[in-house]
Amino acid sequence: EAxxxxxxxxxxxxxKQPVAFWCNPISGHNTLYWYRQNLGQGPELxxxxxxxxxxDDSQLPKDRFSAERLKGVDSTLKIQPAELGDSxxxxxxSSLSSVDYGYTFGSGTRLTVV
Amino acid sequence: AQRVxxxxxxxxxxxxxxxxxxxxxxxxxxxxLFWYVQYSRQRLQLLLRxxxxxxxxxxxxxxxxxxxxxxxxxxxxxxEDSAMYYCALSGRGGSRLTFGEGTQLTVNP
Numbered sequence: 001e002a003x004x005x006x007x008x009x010x011x012x013x014x015x016k017q018p019v020a021f022w023c024n025p026i027s028g029h030n031t032l033y034w035y036r037q038n039l040g041q042g043p044e045l046x047x048x049x050x051x052x053x054x055x056d057d058s059q060l061p062k063d064r065f066s067a068e069r070l071k072g073v074d075s076t077l078k079i080q081p082a083e084l085g086d087s088x089x090x091x092x093x094s095s096l097s098s099v100d101y102g103y104t105f106g107s108g109t110r111l112t113v114v
Numbered sequence: 115a116q117r118v119x120x121x122x123x124x125x126x127x128x129x130x131x132x133x134x135x136x137x138x139x140x141x142x143x144x145x146x147l148f149w150y151v152q153y154s155r156q157r158l159q160l161l162l163r164x165x166x167x168x169x170x171x172x173x174x175x176x177x178x179x180x181x182x183x184x185x186x187x188x189x190x191x192x193x194e195d196s197a198m199y200y201c202a203l204s205g206r207g208g209s210r211l212t213f214g215e216g217t218q219l220t221v222n223p
Contacts, residue, residue, distance in 0.1 A: 042200050042213030056210060091158065105158040
């Protein structure tokens with residue numbers, strides 16, 4: 001079992017450029033989460049999916065961030081255009097359901113915007 | 115609104131000493147509380163949850179609703195306990211998990 005797989009591990013881009021992160025959750029996990037972790041802070045939820053449906057995206061800055069989870073499996077998080085303040089670690093997690101708090105986190109993508 | 119506060123960013127103890135990582139929360143309903151741990155160069159992982167009332171790696175945590183706290187304790191710290199610890203809260207029935215800012219625990223030999 002590979003666990004939650006995220007790519008890339010690291011990404012450095014110039015501001016105003018687009019960037020995308022990919023997540024493959026654990027097989028059979030219906031609930032998928034994207035979190036953002038700023039330096040020295042705890043993770044903060046950006047969006048939660050139940051299968052293909054985004055059920056909690058109230059914290060997602062929709063002017064520049066978008067996400068999708070086609071077919072209820074893999075997910076992509078996109079930022080366009082990126083700003084300096086977007087530098088953070090983007091974590092993906094999955095669980096069997098939203099009431100199962102045995103989240104499994106991925107290794108994260110460390111984004112640096114210069 | 116739900117909020118988790120970990121007052122100590124850094125905590126340093128000697129091997130064999132007791133350790134307590136503090137966590138206070140704010141939530142209007144009945145919360146579910148968790149401790150997550152991140153060892154160096156590893157993923158964030160669940161350590162324990164209050165509903166399980168279990169001891170993991172010698173750690174325990176008791177939910178004190180009167181003091182709105184969920185402190186993590188271990189009677190005898192080990193060097194391998196050195197890690198970043200996050201307290202987290204969620205409402206019952208499935209909702210967002212809110213994390214504290216974390217406490218970096220260092221256990222010195």
